[in-house]
Amino acid sequence: MTAIEREAMEYDVVIVGAGPAGLSAAIRLKEIDPDLSVVVLEKGSEVGAHILSGAVLDPVGLNTLFPDWKSRSAPVKTAVKTDNFFILGPVGKIKLPTWLMPPLMSNHGKYIVSMGNVCRWLAEQAEALGVEIFPGMSASDLVWGDDGRVRGVIAGEFGRQSDGTPGPNYEPGMELLGKYVFLSEGVRGSLAKQVIEKFDLSEGKSPQKFGIGMKEIWEIDPAKHREGTVSHTMGWPLTKDASGGSFIYHAENNQVFLGFVVHLNYENPYLNPYMEFQRFKHHPMVASLLEGGKRVAYGARAISEGGWQSIPKVVFPGGALLGCSAGLVNVPRIKGNHNAMLSGIAAAHAAAAAIKAGRAGDELSEYETELRTGAIAKDLLPVRNVKPLWSHMGMWGSLILGGFDMWMANLTGWNPLGTLKHHSTDAAHTGVAANFQPIDYPKPDGKLSFDRLTNVAFAATNHEESQPCHLRLKDASVPIAVNLPKYAEPAQRYCPAGVYEVLDGEEGPRFQINFQNCVHCKTCDIKDPSQNITWTTPQGGDGPNYPNM
Structure with a gap:
């Protein structure tokens, strides 16, 4: 097989992912030294197209990056005015008084935002400083140096046919090489996953834990809208079979950001996180808010939930892990964007100092130290x-x-329980189907609740169908031969976009992957009990096109 020849471009720092972490790193690098060459690669069709978050933003990262962000017209306007926390039952609710919560749980001084729009604004600030940003450019593989370090990434490959061979309009992409490579791909990034495994970065750490977060944006009756109101819930419809919770954020323009999170350590393989979300909207508290309104957007993504004890080593020869690629979410606060930004800033300082000292391709130990001892540690340690x-x-x-x-x-400043550990992966928690009963979910009514395929249309997701399937099976026989008899093939339920189906065929059941529906949540890569599915990047620009998630 002939080796593919690619052009190469050299930068000081190559950043994969135009989320809050990657953009913050790029901005701070150019602030420190305007002569540094910095490139940001974004697999979405535009910056923000693949960003999905609650979000109530703690502005500590933004304050560090741009103390004058208000005068720069940042899309951070809706201050939290009211903070609610409810325990739900099937028809009622209990409101927990805010004084029971430690001060770190307060949302006052925080802002309800669209992180997609915040990232679009950050990209404008970065480009004004001279950062090169390439949207629609998937980083599909790593470039390794002869000494074993990460040298760069391959990006912009287009035109492979469904069997993986180059088609008539094939474009090989380019090698983007850097003195340092920052991976800020979000949760379970495909390149970060490779690096963590190759360098054994999780040695001595607890397994990473995850949740699946689903979100809808609703335009509601103005008479019911309370701008600046933040509500979180736990309890119904989730039972002892699964845990999680919801958020309801009253944003601007009579919009409500409605989200539901299911922790992926659930045992019952018949559980369907998406249908639990749809059922949640029929709780009287939620239904009364949404009735008369309309859903305008939908999306889903995995959330890193392991916390402090699951953070891998964040540096490796030639680069660093930033933001959700490192797993910096504060679970009880339901916040991670501030830590993502802080991680990008810290990594930028370490890389700029290293380059100034004439270094390249080594481990940025200064970044590791800052993450373990600085503001991020102070945020995550108390809640670990x-x-x-x-x-x-x-x-x-x-x-x-x-x-x-x-x-x-x-x-x-002391945790009396010390540091508790996570004992196993979420995939390993999946129970055998014979020990559980199927769950009979109510049929969506088309007004408050919707079937998956109808909702996926509101994610505006699209994939070129002639390309190879980016959801790869290590063994194509496992879904039917192993997962179906043992686990009732849970992929057909845990996926929030209806990508996986078990269909009846002439020769028995067959496993079908509708990769065109994929919203890039990566739940399949996490929850598959046989760990047989690997999520990889499709060609650049494909996937969801979120407007203001």
Whole structure:
């Protein structure tokens, strides 16, 4: 087979992913030294197209990056005015008083934002400083140096046919090489996954844990809209079979950001996270808010939930992991964008200093030290036991013991429970189907609740159908030979976009992958009990096109 020849471009720093972490790194690099050459690669059709987050933004990262962000007309306008927390039952609710919550849980001083729009604004600031940003450019593989370090990435490859061979309009892409490569791909990034495995960056750490977050944007009756109101819920419709919660954020323009998170350590393979979300909207508290309104957007993405004890080593020869690629979400606060921005800023300082000293391709140990001792550590350490308690003891154990542990950390700087561990991956938690009963979900009514394919249309996702399937099976026989008899093939339920189906054929059941529907949440890569599915990047520009998620 003839080796593919590619042109190469050299930069000081190559950044994969135009999210809050990657853009913050690019901006700070150019602020430190305008002569540094910095490129940002974004697989979405435009910056922000693949950004999905709640989001209530803690502005600490933004304050660090641009103290004058308000005068720069940042799309950060809706201050939180009201903070609610509810425990839901099938028809009722209990409101927990805010004084029970440690101060770190307060959302006052925070802002309801579209992170897609925030990233679009950050990209404008970056380009004004001279950062090169290439949207529609998937980084499909790593370039390795002769010494084993990460030298760069391959990006912009187009035109492969469904069998993987180059088609008539094939474009080989380019090698973008850097003194350092920053991977800020978001949760379970395909390149970050390779790097973590190759350099054993998770050695000595707890397994990373994840949730699947689904979000809809609704335009509601202005009479019901309360701009600046933030509500979080736990409880119904989730039972002891699964845990998670919801958010309801009243944003600008009579819009409500409605989201539902299911932790992926659930055991029952018949559970369908998407249908739990649709059922949640029929709770009287939620239904009364949405009735008379209309859904205008939908999307989904995985969320890193392991916290402090699951953060891998974040540096490797030639680069660093930023933001959700490192797993920096504060689970009880339901926030990670601020830590993503702080990580990008810290990595930028380390790389700029290294380049100034004449270094290249080594480990940026200064970044690792800053992450483990600085502002990110101060944010994540006090809450580090909430997620493992939730996994081991359920919702009430997490609320009571986790609340006590957080209060003690807030008052004394000491966590009396020490550092609890996560014991296994979310995939390994999946139970055998014979031990569970199928769940009979109500049929969506088309007004408050919707079937998956109808909702996926509101993600505006699109993939060129002639390209190879980017959802790759290590063994094509496993879905039917192993997952179907043992686990009732949960891929047909855990995917929030209806990508995976088990269909009846003349020779028995067959497994079908509708990769065109994929919204790039990467749940399949995480939850498949046989770990047989690998999510890879499709060609650039494909996937969802979120307007203001």
